[in-house]
Amino acid sequence: MTRKNKKRLQKGFSIVYCCLIYLFLFLPITVIVTNSFNATTSKPYMTWKGFSTDWYGKLFDNTALLESFGNTMFIAIVSTLLATAIGTLAAVGMYKYKFKGKSVIDALLYIPVVIPEIVLGISLLTLFSNTNIPRGTLTLVLAHTTFSIPFVVFNIRARLSGYDKSIEEASMDLGAGRVKTFFNITLPVLAPGIFGGAVLAFTLSIDDVIISYFTNGQTKTFPLKVMESIKSGVSPDINALSALILIGTIIFVVITQSGVLSRNK
């Protein structure tokens, strides 16, 4: 009886605790969504002037904002593809072959993971500035690829620890060439790891502020556009775009997740 009560109390406590944490995590989101419906039209958009959905329409007239969003997506996609290609080759190569300096590569891969982003940001800035590479979309892609590669490598490596080398040998014994074996055997086995790494790279890229801030030149990504707007007061259309991105995310997570769950059954 008492033990059961104690258990129930514990459960109640844990539910309340978790709810409070979720409240903490979602609180700013509520503010963002609420502000996207603010009817205010005057800077700095701070006072609540009634409910309106106007900003959702105006959002599609704000070409600069949409362009920045397009830039973010373009940079994220290109840098993810690059990082995934380089990272996959590296992870497999480092797993398969023994060579001098492997531990050096390993240590270098940890640098972007542990070092504060600002250090990577300013060091890339000095590189680009010194070599006279004009800052812009290109440098953003280079920078984002740089910090993404390690995450791809590590994700694949986690997958490789359970990888059986003998299937590759079997494939080669059966007369398939190296390239063919890589594409037909190695890649499919590693696919989930590669995909996981790519997703992580994509996530990091779309939300990156600090490294982009130092390497962007004229190109504005969505986070940098937000940074700029914070200076003068975030207009509700930025909130509206953020809310749309969020809703889109949730819908797709729910759809794919229910797909995963039903398949599991």
Add this chain to the structure above:
Amino acid sequence: MKKIIALFTAAAMTLSFTGCGGGTSGETGTGGTASVGETLNLFVWTEYVPQSVIDDFTKETGIKVNVSTYSSNEDMLAKVKAESEGAFDIIQPSDYMVEQCINQGIVQEIDLSKIPNFSNIAESYKKPSYDPEGKYSVPYLGGVGGIAVNKKRITDEITSYADLFKPDYAGQLVVLDDFRPVIGIASESLGYDLNETDPKKLADVKEQVMKLKNNIKLYDSDSPKSALIAGECNLGFCWSAEIALANAENPDIEIVFPDEGAFLFLDNWCITSGSKNIEAAHKFIDYMCRPEVMQKVLEEFPYLCPNKAAVELMGEEYTSNPAKNPPAEVIEKGNYNTNLDNDTIAIYDEIWTELKK
């Protein structure tokens, strides 16, 4: 762990979907104008050039305008120097920074024959001391670093910069996040020069600046009006037009011109020496000198305007509002920043770091 990856996966798919939508709309947005081919890269102060005015320029000329913004002259200089040549076509340095830019060779001569609307600028603003021959700069807007007072919350009479340093106003102040003006007014409040260079006097200035530490709640150069309107701060040291705009939202917030003589600034259009769109840059500057364009600017950002013809278009409401159009005697009594040598800058930097730590 696999679950986590699955979650990431799902979310990633979402984003790539929304991404496609955003990407295409972005491209169509620029597609139309890009075909004309010319793009002008502007580097201007935040909250200074209305987007509507820029859009009108693009509509009229087909020249696409790319705007980046900065919050202090030093930020601008750092970025222009860090970028490759020609990354920016037009910049907007203040008085002393124009001189610095000329000395550094990062701006080029402006061909005034291509700017017929230059005639709208008042004579007194042509050939200023920082650009004695008037070859490199065309004045845009200026103003005063005034004191903003919320008269309802602050009942004492505030008349000078020195008043801001009184311990009574702990946690009440919003000031510009800009070391030259802030250290400058601390120096003026002691009766020293706005551009003090004497290390002995600067030691006093440092002490004075530290008195401000406890009073400052927020540093904001971009939109100090926000904190004033929100009631976050009741006193401020900020750009005059910001005070005018705060006053429009909350009439209790008023401007005070300091007894010591106000800190003044005048911002200018300059063309960078690396610009590859010199024709378009001249076109833009000429456009920005048109009275009716400046009228639009002033309606959104009511600063002191050197464009005589534009001021004539503005009503009584603008000309008689001291925050929008500071009185002539204030301007006469005020001081501008001048360039300092490296050693002095190092002292300023140290004072600033100590203040902001």
Add this chain to the structure above:
Amino acid sequence: MTKQKFKSNTLPSLVMIGPVVLWLAFFIVIPLLYVAVMSFCGIDEQYNIVFRFTADNYKRLFNANYVQIYAQSLTIAALTTIICIVLAYPFSFFIARTLSKKKAILYMLVIIPFWTNSLIRIYGWRTFLGTNGWLNNRLLDFGLISSPIDFLFKPSATVLGMVYSLFPYMVLPLYTAIEKLDKSLLEASADLGAKGVSTFFRIILPLTASGIFSGSIMVFIPSLGYFFVSDILGGGNSDIIGNLIERQFQSGNNWPLGAALSMVLIIITLLLVKLYQKCGGDMESLGV
């Protein structure tokens, strides 16, 4: 045969390792070396970098003001880490211990807010906590306070923003470590008469220590550099090392000094990582 195999491995290994080596050399090694070199340079009257050896920048680093900012930054980082551990530990424990189907949803709910841009979420806090913000207005409405509370523009606001931004980085490793706990072990401990508290300190905590360590590294180090958090919520009153560096590369116009400050950050990072490894921390768990 073996010799032939060895020979033929050279090309494929070059193809696979070559790109990453080149990439890391160009975009990690060279830039960092350049920063290290630059930290010993000076600037001229025009703010240009002058390549002439000087230790002046390092001398300036020991300026009392800077030292106080390092201390402030380290304090903010430490507080952030501790608060994250305290908040995230029970939380991760609860989610890791729920049924597997619900677990996925609960975990997803942690991730979802982070799909919204981080800056705008920080700004959301500013709107919420402002003098005229939602929280103060409700408190005033209910008569709980008579005048608005100043939440913003002080170090505590910066800590809040850091905790908020870095919270998932603490949850992830803790969750992984707790999930690995063997349930039967806990039951055995309870059966042997151990009280909840002693089970926790003697069994659970040591077994999940690795999660706490890697979580701490992933929270502590970034919070030395997230200058935008202290900009937006600290209002410029609670600068961290990141702000110092950013300022020298922007309005300060003194890249060599900024580079020297970056070296401080690099050294702190290296020391912490060494400490982490000494405590038995696994580098792998930082990456994924």
